[in-house]
Every structure is written in C-alpha cells, then in structure tokens.
Amino acid sequence: MRILLSNDDGVHSPGLIALHEGLQGLGELEVVAPDRDHSGASNALTLNRPLTVERHPNGFQSVDGTPTDCVHLAVNGLFDEPFDRVVSGINTHANLGDDIIYSGTVAAATEGRHLGLPAIAVSLVNQGHGHYDTAARVVRLLLEQDRPLNLGPRSILNVNVPDVPWDALAGFRVTRLGHRERAEGAVPMTCPRGRQRYWIGAAGEGGDAGPGTDFHAVREGYVSITPVHIDMTRHEALVPLRDWVEAMPQPGGGYR
Template structure:
C-alpha cells in the first residue's frame, strides 16, 4: 500500500511527524506538505505562478503552495508510482462542523478524493496536551480494517480525536457535522507604522452541538468520524426552487 501524507500546518508540523511515525510498517509512506502554515486555505489552488518543491533531510517534500497544491502535485506529477490513499493531518486543532469549509486539512483530503483516491482528514481537538500519538493510533486502526468501506463518489472521512491518552478514549462514534455559532468580531490593531490592521476573530462555539454531532462526540471523549461529501446541492430545495423559478414567467424549462 502506498500512502500519501499531507496537511495544512506545514511540513515541520509535529502532527505530521507523529502521523508518519505512527503509520510505519503499514506500507510505503510519502510526505508532501506546504512549506509553511496554510490553515484556513480551504481548496485553493495556486494558478498564477509555478510551484517549487524541496526535499528535506528526513525525506519529506515541501511545496511553496497550498495543501491542495501539495496533493495535486504529488498525485499528478511528482511520483511515477500511483498512491492507494491520502491521509491529511494530524491537524493541530479541531475541524468540527463548519470548520471543514475553511480547513486546508480537509481540502487536502478532498483533493485526493477528487483524484480518485480514498482519503481521510484527521484532526486533534487540542486542549494543550498534544496527544498526537492517539490520533495517529486511530488512523492506523482505520487503515488496518480489512473490510472495505464504500463511501460513494467524492466522499471522505473527517476524523476528530479528543486530546487524551489512548487508554482514556471512550470509543468511536459515527457522527454528523454540527454547526458553530457566529464567529467573534474582527480584532483591530495598530501596526508599528501607525496603520490600522485587523485579525480575523475566533470561531464561534458549537451552536448545533447536541447528541449525534461531531461536537458532542469529542466532548464526551469519543473519536468522531463523519462521512463528508462534496455535492453541496440542497436537494430538498430543488422542487420549491423549480416552482419559484417557473413563477418568474420566462417560460423556460428547468433541469430535472
């Protein structure tokens, strides 16, 4: 099995190193990750300049681009032999609910899936103890499962692991995405040259965070595994939207 590892925290991230070390012996591992932190990059591709790839003494490769760039290059150009799957992480902080819209960790996994490879995004719900080895153990457990998992097209697993030692993990729960409350306001600051600058405010707390959600599972000490797919169509709204469009009076037909 050939496994591609990537992330959005950068090639020197301790979570990436822990993932690499935790998966030793499962197959051939290659690491291609951003040369710096690209948290919040989502699925951005760099299209306005060429990308530079560097190989580090430990064999990891870095790209001066986004997480999506890294996976795209690795699968579509850097290696002659194909990969069997993509693992993205271990992210330094949680990717729960709405976080996945912005997450470069999830984006690296979805890029792998776009290119035809099963993919997992894994994040540590960090409370300051940095139990990356627990998250790596969870990924290893998933990869060692012999029964094949069929998720359907353009689907990945989004995994969030409580920041606990392995022997304190309560179990694994299959969850849905919750939702966060509105983010905090932008934080103004003044730079040394006297100009006004702004920090993006912190993410909101869990708003929809009850039983069945990823928020609830990790709060109870469980690993959360959520199947995520990239079809963002609101299917249940199609009928009412067709009726509304028909009422505009253009006389055209809507796609079925």
C-alpha cells in the first residue's frame, strides 16, 4: 500500500511527523506538505505562478503552495508510482462542524478524493497535551481494517481525536457535522507604522453541538468519525427552487 501524507500546518509540523512515525511498516509512505503554515487555506489552488518543490534530509518534500497544491502535484506529477490513499494531518487543532469549510487539512484530503483516492483528514482536538501519538494510532487502526469501506463518490472521512492518551479514549463514534455559532468580531490593532490592521476573530463555540454531532463526541472523550460528501448541492431545495424559477417571467415575456 502506497500512502501519501500531507497537511496544512507545514512540513515541519509535529502532527505530520507523528503521523509518519505512527504509520511505519503499514506501507510505503511519501510526504508532500506545504513549506509553511497554510491553516485556513481551504481548497485554494495556485494558478498564477509555478511551484517549487524541495526535498528535506528526512525524505519529506515541501511545496511553496497550498495543501491542495501539494496533493495535486504529488498525485499528478512528482511520483511515477500511483498512490492507494491520502491521509491529511495530524492537524494541530480540531476541525469540527463548519471548520471544514476553511480547513486546509480537509482540503488536502478532498483533493485526493477528487483525484480518485480514498482519503482521511485527521485532527487533534488540542488541549495543550500534544497526544499526536493517539491520533496517529487511530489512523493506523482505520487503515488496518480488512473489511472494505465504500463511502461513495466524492466522500472522505473527517476524524477528530481528543487530546488524551490512547487508554483514556472512550471509544469511537460515527457522527454528523455540528455547527458553530457566529465567529467573534475582528480584532483591531495598530502596526508599528501607525496603520490600522485587523486579526480575524476566533471561531464561535458549538451552536449545534448536541448528541450525534462531532462536537459532542469529542467532548465526551470519543474519536469522532464523520463521512463528508463533497457535493454542495442542496438536493431537497431543487423542486421548490424549480417551481419558484418557473413562475418568473421568462425571456420573450412569457411564463413557463
């Protein structure tokens, strides 16, 4: 099994290093990750300049681009041998609920899925204890399962792991995405040259965070495993929207 590892925190991230160490012996591992932190990059793809790839002494390769760039290059140009799957992480903080819209970690996994590979995004719900080894062990267990898992097209697993030792985990729960409350306001500051600047405010707390959600699972000490379908169509809205549009005046002055 050939596994591509990537992330959004950068090639030197402790989570990526722990993931690489934790999957040793499971297959042939290749690491292609951003050369710096690209948290919040979402699915951005660099199209306005060429990208530079650098190989590091530990065998990892870095790209001066986004997480999506990294996976795209790795699958479509850097290697002759194909990959069997993509694992993105271990992210240094949670990717719960609405976080996945912004997450470069999830974006790296979805790019792998867009290119036809099963993919997992994994994040540590960091409480300052740094139990990346627990998250790496969770990923290894998922990859070692003999029973095939068919999520369907354009689907990935989004995994969030509590920041506790392995023996302290309560177990595993299959969850849905919750939703955060509105983010905190932008934080103004003045730079040394006297210009007004702004920090993006902190993410809101879990507003929809009850039983069944990823927020609730990790709060109870469980690993949250959420199937994420990258199809943004609101299918149940198609019929009422079609009725609404057909009632509008049509080109030529008539109605449908």
